[in-house]
Amino acid sequence: MRGALRAYLKHPVDTRMYSYTAAEYWQWAFKVSPEDLPAAEAMLAEVREYLPSLDDHERRNTEGLLAFLERQRG
Numbered sequence: 014m015r016g017a018l019r020a021y022l023k024h025p026v027d028t029r030m031y032s033y034t035a036a037e038y039w040q041w042a043f044k045v046s047p048e049d050l051p052a053a054e055a056m057l058a059e060v061r062e063y064l065p066s067l068d069d070h071e072r073r074n075t076e077g078l079l080a081f082l083e084r085q086r087g
Contacts, residue, residue: 015041015049028067032060032075039082057082 018038026034035056042049061079064072 015046028060028063029071029075031056032078035060036078036082040085043085 015038018034018041035053038049039053039057042053057079060075064075067075
């Protein structure tokens with residue numbers, strides 16, 4: 014999983030796809046591979062940094078995704 018996600022991110026992706034991939038990576042790391050959690054957390058930090066630059070619709074969707082992950086964290 015780690016290799017597949019990292020390979021995917023070498024290709025240009027838009028912010029929405031990056032957010033989705035970061036969320037998938039975080040969920041996988043949280044459940045399966047704790048050693049990958051710091052890298053996944055760093056990706057989510059990047060997502061949070063670019064939230065203000067998104068249009069309203071994309072920002073609300075991304076904020077919802079981040080809130081969902083926070084609930085999973087428990």
